[in-house]
Amino acid sequence: xxxxxxxxxxxxxxxxxxxxxxxxxxxxxxxxxxxxxxxxxxxxxxxxxxxxxxxxxxxxxxxxxxxxxxxxxxxxxxxxxxxxxxxxxxxxxxxxxxxxxxxxxxxxxxxxxxxxxxxxxxxxxxxxxxxxxxxxxxxxxxxxxxxxxxxxxxxxxxxxxxxxxxxxxxxxxxxxxxxxxxxxxxxxxxxxxxxxxxxxxxxxxxxxxxxxxxxxxxxxxxxxxxxxxxxxxxxxxxxxxxxxxxxxxxxxxxxxxxxxxxxxxxxxxxxxxxxxxxxxxxxxxxxxxxxx
Amino acid sequence: xxxxxxxxxxxxxxxxxxxxxxxxxxxxxxxxxxxxxxxxxxxxxxxxxxxxxxxxxxxxxxxxxxxxxxxxxxxxxxxxxxxxxxxxxxxxxxxxxxxxxxxxxxxxxxxxxxxxxxxxxxxxxxxxxxxxxxxxxxxxxxxxxxxxxxxxxxxxxxxxxxxxxxxxxxxxxxxxxxxxxxxxxxxxxxxxxxxxxxxxxxxxxxxxxxxxxxxxxxxxxxxxxxxxxxxxxxxxxxxxxxxxxxxxxxxxxxxxxxx
Amino acid sequence: xxxxxxxxxxxxxxxxxxxxxxxxxxxxxxxxxxxxxxxxxxxxxxxxxxxxxxxxxxxxxxxxxxxxxxxxxxxxxxxxxxxxxxxxxxxxxxxxxxxxxxxxxxxxxxxxxxxxxxxxxxxxxxxxxxxxxxxxxxxxxxxxxxxxxxxxxxxxxxxxxxxxxxxxxxxxxxxxxxxxxxxxxxxxxxxxxxxxxxxxxxxxxxxxxxxxxxxxxxxxxxxxxxxxxxxxxxxxxxxxxxxxxxxxxxxxxxxxxxxxxxxxxxxxxxxxxxxxxxxxxxxxxxxxxxxxxxxxxxxxxxxxxxxxxxxxxxxxxxx
Numbered sequence: 011x012x013x014x015x016x017x018x019x020x021x022x023x024x025x026x027x028x029x030x031x032x033x034x035x036x037x038x039x040x041x042x043x044x045x046x047x048x049x050x051x052x053x054x055x056x057x058x059x060x061x062x063x064x065x066x067x068x069x070x071x072x073x074x075x076x077x078x079x080x081x082x083x084x085x086x087x088x089x090x091x092x093x094x095x096x097x098x099x100x101x102x103x104x105x106x107x108x109x110x111x112x113x114x115x116x117x118x119x120x121x122x123x124x125x126x127x128x129x130x131x132x133x134x135x136x137x138x139x140x141x142x143x144x145x146x147x148x149x150x151x152x153x154x155x156x157x158x159x160x161x162x163x164x165x166x167x168x169x170x171x172x173x174x175x176x177x178x179x180x181x182x183x184x185x186x187x188x189x190x191x192x193x194x195x196x197x198x199x200x201x202x203x204x205x206x207x208x209x210x211x212x213x214x215x216x217x218x219x220x221x222x223x224x225x226x227x228x229x230x231x232x233x234x235x236x237x238x239x240x241x242x243x244x245x246x247x248x249x250x251x252x253x254x255x256x257x258x259x260x261x262x263x264x265x266x267x268x269x270x271x272x273x274x275x276x277x278x279x280x281x282x283x284x285x286x287x288x289x290x291x292x293x294x295x296x297x298x299x300x301x302x
Numbered sequence: 303x304x305x306x307x308x309x310x311x312x313x314x315x316x317x318x319x320x321x322x323x324x325x326x327x328x329x330x331x332x333x334x335x336x337x338x339x340x341x342x343x344x345x346x347x348x349x350x351x352x353x354x355x356x357x358x359x360x361x362x363x364x365x366x367x368x369x370x371x372x373x374x375x376x377x378x379x380x381x382x383x384x385x386x387x388x389x390x391x392x393x394x395x396x397x398x399x400x401x402x403x404x405x406x407x408x409x410x411x412x413x414x415x416x417x418x419x420x421x422x423x424x425x426x427x428x429x430x431x432x433x434x435x436x437x438x439x440x441x442x443x444x445x446x447x448x449x450x451x452x453x454x455x456x457x458x459x460x461x462x463x464x465x466x467x468x469x470x471x472x473x474x475x476x477x478x479x480x481x482x483x484x485x486x487x488x489x490x491x492x493x494x495x496x497x498x499x500x501x502x503x504x505x506x507x508x509x510x511x512x513x514x515x516x517x518x519x520x521x522x523x524x525x526x527x528x529x530x531x532x533x534x535x536x537x538x539x540x541x542x543x544x545x546x547x548x549x550x551x552x553x554x555x556x557x558x559x560x561x
Numbered sequence: 562x563x564x565x566x567x568x569x570x571x572x573x574x575x576x577x578x579x580x581x582x583x584x585x586x587x588x589x590x591x592x593x594x595x596x597x598x599x600x601x602x603x604x605x606x607x608x609x610x611x612x613x614x615x616x617x618x619x620x621x622x623x624x625x626x627x628x629x630x631x632x633x634x635x636x637x638x639x640x641x642x643x644x645x646x647x648x649x650x651x652x653x654x655x656x657x658x659x660x661x662x663x664x665x666x667x668x669x670x671x672x673x674x675x676x677x678x679x680x681x682x683x684x685x686x687x688x689x690x691x692x693x694x695x696x697x698x699x700x701x702x703x704x705x706x707x708x709x710x711x712x713x714x715x716x717x718x719x720x721x722x723x724x725x726x727x728x729x730x731x732x733x734x735x736x737x738x739x740x741x742x743x744x745x746x747x748x749x750x751x752x753x754x755x756x757x758x759x760x761x762x763x764x765x766x767x768x769x770x771x772x773x774x775x776x777x778x779x780x781x782x783x784x785x786x787x788x789x790x791x792x793x794x795x796x797x798x799x800x801x802x803x804x805x806x807x808x809x810x811x812x813x814x815x816x817x818x819x820x821x822x823x824x825x826x827x828x829x830x831x832x833x834x835x836x837x838x839x840x841x842x843x844x845x846x847x848x849x850x851x852x853x854x855x856x857x858x859x860x861x862x863x864x865x866x867x868x869x870x871x872x873x874x875x876x877x878x879x880x
Contacts, residue, residue, distance in 0.1 A: 097856045103672035105620050105855050108812055111621075111805055112851030121843025230801070234684070235678060275689045279681040286678045287666040292636040315678075352760060383760065388756035391752045402743075403750045407762040409743035413771060417735050417769035423742065472761055484594035 013145025018263040020143065024221075026153045026259020027159035030252035031214035032236025035207035035242065037251050039185035040240075042203030043098070045106050049089060049114035051209055051233015052121075052210065053276055054197045057212025058224035059121060062130040071135065079212045086208025090201055114229070121226040129223035132216065155217045162213065163252055170248075179203065231275060236276045241285050244292025254293065303366050305330040305505045306351065306476035313346055313529075320346040322362070322406035328522070330473070333500050333509040334507045335516045337540075338526035338547060345387055346511040348478050353377050354385050364474065373518050379407055385463040387479045387509070393452045395464055397443065400451055401434040407531025434469065442467040452475070457488040464495065473529055474553055481512045489515055517541065525549070569737050572820055576733060584719075593718035595834055598791060601778050601783045602724035604732045604828035606818055611736060613808070614746065614816030614861075616772045617752030618668065619676050621804050622683020626777045628690050628799025634679025634695055635705040636795050638768025640696075645708045649785040653778050660777035661770065662753040668769045680801070687799040702795030705788045711829045721790050728786065732779065736819045739775070748772055749817070752801075809851045815861030824863055 032054055039047045060081045064074035133215055136150045169176035182189040182199045190196055216222060216231070222228075234264050235258060243254025268275040285292060304524060306328040313321040322345040328334050336344050349355040351362055353374045372380075373427045381405075392400050409430060410416070410423055438447055441461040446454055454462065460480060467475055480487045482495070493515055500506050510516050516523065523540045525533040533543045540546055587593055595666045603625060603660045612618050633652030637643040667678040690697050697703060708715040709726075715721065739745050750758040759765050797803070806829060814825020829850075833843055858865050866872070 024691070031736070046677075093852055104613070104676075105859060106618070107619065107673060108808065109675050109852050111808075112848045112855065114848070115802075115805060115844050116852065117846025119842060119846070119848055122844060123841055132722045143768050227663070234680070241677070272692045273688065279685050279688075282677060282681040283667075286670055286674055286681075290670065290674060354756060354759075373764070374756070375764045378762035386757065390754040392753045392757065394749055394753050399746060403746055403758065403761045403763070405714050405741055406747055411743055411747075413739075413744065413775070417738050418745050419738055419742075428782055466761065542670075 014267070017148075018153065019260060020146050020148050021214055022258070022260035023256050024148075024155045025218070025263065026119040026239075026256035027156050027252070027253070028214045028218045028232070029235045029239045029258050030255025031159055031162065031210050031217075032157050032232055033239030033251040033255050034163075034248055035210040035214075036240045038139065038179075038210070038249060041243065042179060043094065045094060045110065046088075046109040046237070047204070047207065048233070049117060049229075050106065050207060050236060051229030051231070052114050052117040053082045053086060053208045053211025053229075054215035054232045054236075055121060055224065055229035056085055056117070056208075056228065057215030058228060059125055059226065061214075061216045061219065062132055062224060068086060071133070075216055078216055081210050082208035082212030083205045084217075085117065085205075086179045086204040086211075087201055090204035092199070094204075095197070095251070103159060114233070114266060118226055118229065123185035124228060129225045130162040130200075130219075131223050132219040134220040143259065149221070151220045151227050153219075155221075158213065158217050159252065162210070163248060166248055172273075175202065179231030234282075235278045238282045238285075241290075241292055242281060244295025246292070249294070250292065252296035276302045279280055303330075304328060305509065307363040307366070308347075309352070309361045309363070311347075311362060312358045312367060313343075313350055313355055314358040317405035319541050321350065321528050324529070326524050326529055326531065326534060328505065328507065328523050331500070332505060332521040333362050333519055334505075335520040335523045336509045336526060337511070337516055337523060338353060338512075338532065340524040341528075344526060346529075347385060352382060352476065357519050360508055361394060364376055378470050378472075379469070381473040382476070383467035383474070384476035385460075385478055385480060388480065389463065391451050391454075391457055391459050395451055397446045397449050397451055397454060397458075398431065398434050398438060400462055400471050400553075401465050402430055402439075404466035405430050407470055415493065433463075435513065437465045437469055438462075440468070440498070442491065445465070457484055458481060460484065460488075460492070461495065464499070468499065468504075471551075472504060474507065475499060477506060477508045477510075479509055479511065481515050483512060493519055517523065520524060563691075569734075569741070571736060574729065576820070577730055580730065583620035583825055584722065590718045593722050595831060597718065597721050598787075599827045599831075600722075600729045601787050601790075602807070602810060602825040602830050603729055604725075604783040604786075605780045605807055605813050606814070606822040606826045607732050607736045608776035608823040609807055610814075610816065610819065611748070611772050612776040613748065613811050614818065614822075615740060615752065616748040616769060618773070619679065619771060620683075620773070620776070621680040621801070621806070622686070623679075623776070623780050623807050624799045624803035625683035625803070626660070627784035627787070627803070628778035628796065629659070630687055630781030630792075631705075631798055632690055632784075632792040633781070634785035635698055635789045635827045637704055637858065638706045638789075639703065645706065645785075645789060646710070649782065652785060653781040657778050657779035657837045658776035660774045664770050664773040664777075665766075668766065668773055671687050681805075683799070683804050684801055687796050687801065690799055693797040697796070698795060702790055702793055702797075705792050707792065708786075708789035710749065715789070725786065725790075728782075733819055733823070740819070742798070744771070805851075806847065809847060809854075811861075813850060813854050813862060814863075815863035818861065818863045821861050821863035825861065828862075855871050 029083050032050060035048060035050045035053060039045060057078045060078035061074045064077050065071060093113050097109055098103060107128050134151045135148065135154045140147045140149055170180050170244050177195045179202060182194055182196055186196055238258050239255030242257060243250035258281060261281065262274055262277045265277045304327045306516060309325050311321055311324040312319065336347065338344055346355065350357055352475045353369065353372050369377060392403060401483055403457055410426055414425065440443060441464050443458055443461055443465065445459055470509060481492050489512060494505055517537050520537055522536060523530060525540055525546050532549060533540055533546050565847060585597065607622055609620065612620055630652055632647045633655065634645065637648035637652065638645050663667035663682060670678050691700050747758060747763040747768050751763060751768060755765045810829045811822055813828060815821020
């Protein structure tokens with residue numbers, strides 16, 4: 011019984027870590043531009059699918075990973091330059107939402123055409139020999155995911171707090187005007203933000219592809235669950251987003267395991283609704299006051 | 303009976319006291335001004351009075367009844383109206399439609415009545431339209447009636463907001479920097495308009511930076527500084543108050559020529 | 562001639578004329594089917610436009626209300642053998658209640674969070690419809706009894722065309738009456754400045770909720786009609802993609818324009834039919850239309866066209 015619980019817990023944490031990575035992508039873009047990028051899930055999909063097809067075309071896994079991440083970064087920057095920038099000045103929030111939704115549907119359609127509509131998966135990074143932890147069975151990929159997420163979060167923390175460009179991005183998030191006044195180029199920050207988000211999404215997609223199948227539609231649910239991680243954690247720190255993601259993952263795993271596996275997908279959305287209604291600042295966010 | 307009374311009013315934003323322990327009482331039928339350097343808490347005070355913000359402490363009384371918990375739309379129904387420092391005109395409408403929104407509380411407002419166009423809706427709309435045009439003429443905007451709000455000059459828009467606020471037949475009118483951005487002759491027009499409004503029986507409370515306007519028009523002035531009341535009194539009291547002069551030192555704003 | 566440009570009299574007359582004359586140009590039943598679907602989509606879009614275009618809110622879950630209307634009618638007339646019209650209005654009333662209770666907290670949200678809240682709601686509805694197979698038939702959907710008016714069973718594209726045409730005219734009329742009333746003005750006001758609207762006496766929260774419920778009822782009624790017409794419902798009718806299509810129709814045709822909503826629905830319902838050869842590109846085209854319209858024609862097709870027509874005479878006067 012405990013083994014079963016541990017099993018659910020571990021798989022929930024693993025999946026949740028990927029939700030957290032996707033959520034971080036949302037977080038970075040939101041901080042850079044106050045836009046919620048509905049196409050974030052598509053970065054995840056592009057990462058996974060590109061890697062799959064590069065591997066199928068004969069590339070060794072590391073090259074395929076790098077190639078896939080670069081592809082997603084490229085798409086992210088393109089999205090920012092072509093769709094977001096032209097509309098930013100005059101656009102209100104609803105317009106920007108619609109633009110990113112349009113982009114996400116477009117990218118999904120493009121994926122359908124460039125690749126296909128089937129499910130695919132990547133070979134596991136270091137084999138599929140099950141590991142027994144106190145009765146719970148996990149595969150090595152779980153460790154890759156958890157480890158990968160931890161490394162990335164640490165690297166991002168370092169970037170945003172110690173590296174000049176990263177600090178510039180943090181500053182711009184707090185006060186775009188002041189940032190501009192001290193010479194930070196906001197356009198570069200935005201581009202970088204979208205590029206980073208693309209990278210994060212792609213890595214999440216690649217890490218999880220060996221376990222969960224990927225397809226042209228994989229982005230929808232992963233994107234939405236990543237958003238759930240974001241608002242559950244609260245728009246305050248990257249750490250909060252990851253924790254939010256893990257909580258969502260665990261809630262899903264436990265809910266599916268003990269309550270109803272059919273409603274597994276609904277769990278994340280119910281969480282979204284409950285958080286938005288009762289606790290819009292999330293677990294770790296600050297209560298905002300509306301300034302008129 | 304006072305028309306507006308504020309008692310120990312405070313508003314804190316994350317450690318910053320925008321308004322602190324403020325108290326005053328205004329009688330009906332006068333023109334009051336609230337002045338103070340930038341950041342003194344004047345607009346916050348207006349937002350507290352009109353229900354946009356909730357006080358951290360203290361109370362607001364409108365016609366001796368506490369306003370705690372009342373929404374702006376409820377206060378509008380009770381006879382309070384305001385204009386905004388940063389023009390909140392409905393740019394997606396014509397000028398007269400803006401004023402018609404101000405008349406909202408007098409119009410039939412139920413859904414099925416609107417769908418089926420019952421209850422003499424057509425007639426009420428016509429009457430409201432005439433009233434709105436009359437209000438626009440009152441504030442001097444007769445030539446702008448059918449114009450898109452987006453095409454109107456800034457000075458006209460300031461007066462349009464006043465017309466809209468007057469539409470709800472308020473007994474208390476709060477004007478947030480009505481002369482901001484206006485030139486000398488436009489400010490004189492606003493001065494004249496405010497006097498006209500006060501003569502019609504409405505109590506007017508202004509927040510203003512234009513000292514010439516303030517000193518010329520006010521019956522009573524409250525001076526704020528860092529969210530607290532610095533001084534209160536007639537034009538002469540305030541003008542000669544050393545604390546007030548110190549607060550404004552360097553801006554020369556208190557040097558008002560007579561006449 | 563100016564009465565022709567008055568939306569209520571002239572516009573309705575033009576729309577009625579189009580509906581009356583169109584059948585002479587439709588070669589076969591397939592085209593009638595497309596026309597009927599245009600009409601039903603238009604009905605939903607008119608309601609959605611009141612919410613998005615006029616009141617300035619957003620809903621990414623409106624297909625959920627269509628699904629509820631469709632399945633409500635299907636289940637009540639099927640498993641409970643209710644009369645279809647009773648079932649339709651009863652379902653609409655239930656959907657109104659749901660929209661009221663859920664809308665209250667959700668509409669307190671703004672911008673992205675409102676979008677996400679409505680998105681979540683729509684997806685939860687579609688998941689429930691997919692899962693509760695005992696009631697809904699699960700992913701495969703369920704059959705629906707035909708519409709009956711009295712003891713007369715309604716079959717066939719021709720008769721349905723006239724029914725949907727009539728319902729569409731009523732939908733437009735209702736929407737126009739709401740817009741031109743004090744309620745409509747209050748909605749347009751709160752779209753621009755909620756604070757200012759409040760100080761004018763507009764109970765902003767109440768009006769947002771009101772129009773949300775109205776738009777949900779439009780969707781529910783359309784869903785019920787769709788169910789009876791098609792004879793079949795599946796959870797796809799309530800999917801997220803459908804919700805996005807609806808928003809695209811509203812955005813494309815024109816925000817804050819009732820006839821724009823109709824045109825947007827017409828274009829985006831007919832387009833996939835024209836592009837059947839390009840079915841694979843459907844998503845790409847939809848996504849592109851959405852992005853390009855919003856960036857270059859932010860007011861949508863009809864209002865932009867009208868604005869251009871208005872400008873020309875003035876330019877000629879100037880010279």
